[in-house]
Amino acid sequence: MDEPIVAIVMAAGIGSRFGGPIPKQVTELAGKAVVAVAVESLAAGGCSRAVVVVKEGMENHVRFALAAAPIPVHFVTGGNSRQESVRRGLEFVDSHPVLSKASKVLIHDAVRPLVPAYVVADVIKALDDGATAVAPAMPVVDTIRQVDGDTSTVVDRDTLRAIQTPQGFDRATITQCHRRMADDGVKVTDDLSCCELYDHQITLVEGSRAAMKITEPIDIDIAEVFSRAAAGAGNHSGKRVRLMATKVREKGGMFIRHVRRAIPGK
Numbered sequence: 420m421d422e423p424i425v426a427i428v429m430a431a432g433i434g435s436r437f438g439g440p441i442p443k444q445v446t447e448l449a450g451k452a453v454v455a456v457a458v459e460s461l462a463a464g465g466c467s468r469a470v471v472v473v474k475e476g477m478e479n480h481v482r483f484a485l486a487a488a489p490i491p492v493h494f495v496t497g498g499n500s501r502q503e504s505v506r507r508g509l510e511f512v513d514s515h516p517v518l519s520k521a522s523k524v525l526i527h528d529a530v531r532p533l534v535p536a537y538v539v540a541d542v543i544k545a546l547d548d549g550a551t552a553v554a555p556a557m558p559v560v561d562t563i564r565q566v567d568g569d570t571s572t573v574v575d576r577d578t579l580r581a582i583q584t585p586q587g588f589d590r591a592t593i594t595q596c597h598r599r600m601a602d603d604g605v606k607v608t609d610d611l612s613c614c615e616l617y618d619h620q621i622t623l624v625e626g627s628r629a630a631m632k633i634t635e636p637i638d639i640d641i642a643e644v645f646s647r648a649a650a651g652a653g654n655h656s657g658k659r660v661r662l663m664a665t666k667v668r669e670k671g672g673m674f675i676r677h678v679r680r681a682i683p684g685k
């Protein structure tokens with residue numbers, strides 16, 4: 420039997436920046452719970468098992484939301500930080516008779532539900548090609564300044580990337596690094612940094628704006644727009660949505676040129 424490709428789906432947060440009565444990971448998006456959309460996206464990109472790390476007391480809610488998941492789902496109770504939740508997910512995989520056969524593991528924020536399948540597949544392919552630690556990355560489109568008290572300095576944004584998930588790893592490596600971080604009392608905000616901390620090489624692949632993180636209330640409305648755009652393109656890896664956007668831009672450019680030609684003196 421082929422080894423499983425395991426996705427650890429981080430869904431144990433409290434969503435303090437999102438607020439509201441319903442935790443953002445089970446808020447409705449395109450008629451489903453956010454976490455259910457995330458698991459579907461991971462499955463579409465090649466993951467064959469999911470380990471969903473849930474907030475204590477929320478397992479039944481999340482289990483119900485994932486009743487129709489396209490791949491087998493396991494549940495683990497998370498911790499007080501994303502890092503602790505990830506470590507618990509990794510330890511669950513490491514002790515599981517089937518999941519522990521996986522050499523690769525992806526770690527994904529449940530609140531990045533619309534990550535295109537091609538991004539997930541690119542992370543997996545980078546691992547197949549020998550990478551140890553992989554993350555999707557996006558160019559920065561705003562001017563960025565580094566703040567120091569009352570002063571600030573502009574930073575060359577061409578050297579910056581916004582890092583997304585799913586992040587992919589050699590499973591033994593990331594498990595060992597998380598154990599070391601827990602022993603060393605070190606804190607990081609993502610898992611790529613965890614591997615980098617212990618001198619493992621990291622690899623970046625192209626991300627997608629559709630892989631945005633639902634953090635504040637407005638983000639669920641933005642995610643709905645991405646969801647409608649993807650649905651409009653039919654079944655796809657997500658590349659077609661990007662291609663369509665390019666063609667629309669090109670056509671739009673041609674359209675504007677036609678209009679200009681039609682206006683005398685333009």
Ligand SMILES: Nc1ccn([C@@H]2O[C@H](COP(=O)(O)OP(=O)(O)OP(=O)(O)O)[C@@H](O)[C@H]2O)c(=O)n1
Nearest residue numbers: 429430431432433434435436499500501504529
């Ligand atoms: N103890 C935690 C904290 C966060 N997460 C998960 O990590 C992902 C990214 O974290 P974030 O967007 O910060 O979610 P929250 O921590 O819930 O949000 P906030 O910081 O606004 O409270 C989310 O899917 C969240 O559910 C987790 O599994 N366990």
Ligand SMILES: C[C@](O)(CO)[C@H](O)COP(=O)(O)O
Nearest residue numbers: 501528582583584608609632
């Ligand atoms: C893991 C992550 O999504 C990569 O960009 C990000 O670090 C999560 O940060 P959060 O504050 O836990 O949402």
